[in-house]
Amino acid sequence: MVISFWVVVLAGIALCATAFSGPTSSAFKIPGTESQQAIDLLDAKFPGTGGATARMVIAAPDGHKVTDAGYQAAAEKALTEVAKAPEVVGVTTWDKATVSDNGRVAFSDIRYSVVADNVSDESKDAIQKIADELRAVGLQVDFSGGVFVTEGGAGSTEIYGIIIAFVVLAITFGGLVAAGMPMVIALIGVAIGLLGIQALSGIVSLSDTAPILALMLGLAVGIDYALFILTRHRQNLAEGMEINESIALSTATAGGAVTFAGLTVVIALSGLAVVGIPFLTVMGLAAAGTVAVVVVIALTLVPALLAVLGPRVNAGRIKPLTRRTARAAAANRQPFGHRWAGIVTAKPWLTVVACLVVAGVLAIPLTGMKLGLPDDSSQPTSTTERRAYDLLTNGFGTGFNGPLTLVISTPGSAGAKAAAASGAEGLRNADDVAAVGEPTANQAGDVAIIAVTPRSGPSSQETKDLVKTIRTAADRVEKERGGRAYVTGNTASNIDVSDKLSSSLPLFLVLIVGLALVLLTLVFRSLLVPVKAVLGFLLSIGASLGITVYVFQQGHLGGLFGVEAPGPIVSFLPVLLIGILFGLAMDYEMFLVSRIREHYVHHRDPSNAITEGMASTARVITAAALIMMAVFGSFIFGDDSVIKSIGLALAVGVAVDAFIVRMTLVPAILKLSGHVAWALPKSLDRILPDLDLEGSHLTAAHQPGASEPAGARTGAIVVDTGGAGEHADGPPAQPDAEWFNQQPEQTGPRRR
CATH class of the missing domain: 3.30.70.1320 (Multidrug efflux transporter AcrB pore domain like)
Known part of the structure; x- marks a missing residue:
């Protein structure tokens, strides 16, 4: 019934997409900016001039x-x-x-x-x-000019990311059926999400980047979320649990982690609405909707498919991998996560310094970051926009690719043309002005327009300075003589959008950091862990943006990544990256630190908790990170420069956050902090709810001889990562209910 339900949903959404789809837009506009005010004025007062x-x-x-x-x-x-x-x-x-x-x-x-x-x-x-x-x-x-554009986008490069993801899953699970299942789940979720976006495009204005972003995120998180639930289920089966019971327990435990992880991504993407930029709000909501669909499918369709497959979930074994796992078990070889934990915690101060140095070096180019919107010089040479750009540059100069429009308004007076002529005369002698056209007035004479051609290119700092100079002079003239002057056109609009986004970035960053502190304090009942997680997140953001600036703005390695011409970083990338990477970083924080906390609550040994937690999560975090890197990285080799930069930023951000921050820096800091990492003031302990996010009490109830849920007396949140230690890493340590019954006074802070 569940499978049939999703088939019907997919068919229904496909019909809606066919019937109601509309066009997407490559324009980036913000109501209320000066350039948009000028366009609105021309539409009202000078019909025909406010169009494209x-x-x-x-x-x-x-x-x-x-x-x-x-x-x-x-x-x-x-x-x-x-x-x-x-x-x-x-x-x-x-x-x-x-x-x-x-x-x-x-x-x-x-x-x-x-x-x-x-x-x-x-x-x-x-x-x-x-x-x-x-x-x-x-x-x-x-x-x-934006009317005639060569259709591009992500192309079919995402297929390479899907292939790499399948290979990673096959190595992780050692079987083809288990490897294929997360792929199927992700593709169904993405199909429903994208078709839903297409259906809404008939009534909502969507940027052409929104569906590609939804595809990028939906594939990555869809595969990972199914991976977590499936991993837990296969671990339960390996321990001899009955199939239906294992499905229910896996969904109740690992499914809780998936719910939290998906919720953080959805909240972060929806938070883009606070920036107050319509196209960015719609982009964030479209991606958030796709992620929400993927989460619901993971919680419903995965259990249904597991029930249908039954024991066949382990079919299609890859024999070389199976033999390797058997040899590792026979030799009693410690899993990689266990060995890596020993390395990074042997000299924790050295590890912390090394991580900070590496992340700091990667972030150095960030100090020179310039934000803007890409012009036609960043397009592939196969597009008509780029060919036109090159012809205009060679024939006249780069400024002819981004003309400005000066709009003069004299309400209640027919003197707009005379005022425009006076302004044009002054502009002809201005720096960085290549040409000034003759003024043209409307029939009433209260609005006039002048075409101004800069010497510099559309995305250059000189052109941006020219726009500011004209606007400053216009404000001065308005105070002295009345009337109003506006600067508009594609170049001026792009400058206004970039300025708005730059000013909104600090507010959004504060919002995300505050949200992270609150969520992680609730989950881990600690103050140090949330602060450490946020600082690590900021390191990931800095390194990701630093590499993106190094490639796309400074032009290094441009041939490798297909960067046609260096230019400013697309202005909405930092805001978008912060929102997306926050959700993904909290995923890794959740799956790693929750397992470390579980072992700490059980045994009150900080060092052992780190080792055991890493041993049982390293494999699944590595697989999840590699899958996301493959999916995001595949978009780097498309044609669209905006999508390229987003793909590179996300791939680097995930790599730094998973391998440098979560699996290296976090264990070292927890080693240094010891018991202090899990301390919580009594005042907060009394008011914070006991979320039991992954159903730890339910897990303990399934342990042989358990008379009560492990940790029930402590009120502590014990979160299982969903059996991340599949096979080669060995089964995770299980709660010892008898130990709790004998030594309740050692189980940590009590809550009454």
Whole structure:
């Protein structure tokens, strides 16, 4: 019944996606910014000028000029036809088109009555047909401006991440059936999530990055969550538990950890709403929704499939791995986690210093991070946007790829054009200004526009400084003479979005850090553990952003990662990375430290607790981290520069957090702190609830001869990681109920 339910849900969501899907957008806009206010003003006062603008770039073959008789005649005819295309309200005719000094490149601007997202396919097809006619006579034609974009995205590179994830699972489980099950669960969850997003795209404006982010996260956490539950189930079967009882116990224990882990990711992604940026809010909610679906599927469909498979869950054994496991067991060889714990805790101060040095070195490039939105120079050379960018740069200069629009408003007066002419005269002598167009006023004369072309590229600091200079001068003129001047256009809009995101970053970071402290204090009933977890999380963020700056901004290793041109880090990446990595980091913290705490509560030996906890969790954390790194890393080799940078940042962040912070730094700090790590003031002890997050009392009830749940007398939270020590690492140490009954006074703080 459960399997049938999910099949019906998948079919229903697919039908909704087919019926209600809408387009996604590559635009990043924020209501209330100056650039958006100017667009709204033009829509109201100057119809036709607030719509999209595309730049049609025409280039002659080497050794020829666009002014050659045959080429010029074809271009004149083409621009005349473009003016007749649907939704086009203006075209720069050939006699007014801008031609480069060498005569090889020319461009004409096409103005639309609607914004770029609303330009119809009919209009685009009509102009593309005209462009094809020009290409037929030997001219090169490409477009910039955001109306004509080459469809790209993640491509099919994620398939490599899926293949690597399957290999990791096969090695971890030693069997093909067990390895394939998490893959199936993740793919079903991602399919439902993405189809749901597609269905909502008809009523909600979605950025084209949102579905790819949901795919990226859904695959990673979907595989990991099924991995945790399946690992616990196979451990129970290995200990002789009956199948149905094992399924129920695995879902009640490991499923609790999955619920908490998924909840932290969902809360962190939903927290993007506090930034107050619509496209980022929708992006976060879309990814959070997909993760929520994956969690529900892990808690329902995994048990159902386990019931259907029964003992066949261990089928498809990989013999070399099985023999290796048997040899390790026969030799009584300690698991890797046990040995690694001994290494990192032998000289804990040295381990702490080494981890801080490594993370610090990786984070060094972060000190020079510049935020912005990518321009067309970051696109692959196979796209029309990049080809147009290169033609304009070679023919006129980089500034012609990002023109600014100055909007002059004189409410109640027809003097806008005169004011604009005065402003234009001053701009012609300004630094970093390549060209200033003639003012154009609306019919009422109270709004005028001027085209301003910078000398510098759209994402350069010089262009950003020019926009600020113009706005500062406009504010001064407004106070002295009245009226109002705005700077808008794609370049100005990108600058406004980046500034808004930069100012929102500290607030979001404080929110996430506060949330982490509260959640971890509730779970671990400790003050030192949450503080240590948050500091480790900040190290992971710093190292991740440092490597991303090193590659995408500074241009190192660009050939390896397919970075077309260095540029600023996409402005919403830090906020997005903090939200996502917080949830994933808390996953690893939960599965590792909860198991260490369980052993500590049982035996009151801090050193032994670290060793036993690492021995039983190292394997599953390693597998989970490798899977996430493979999935995130596969997106680095797509075409979209934004997706590339997100994929690299997440892959590096997961690697640093799992291997440097959680499995190395955390055990060393716990070794140094000893009993203090688990101390909690009595005032907090009385008011904090006993969550028993993974059903430890239920676990203890299944131990032979247990008369009461282990830890019941202590009120302590004892969280099992879900049997992470599968096979080669050996079964985790189980609570000794008799030990509790004989020595209750040694079990730790009591709560009445």
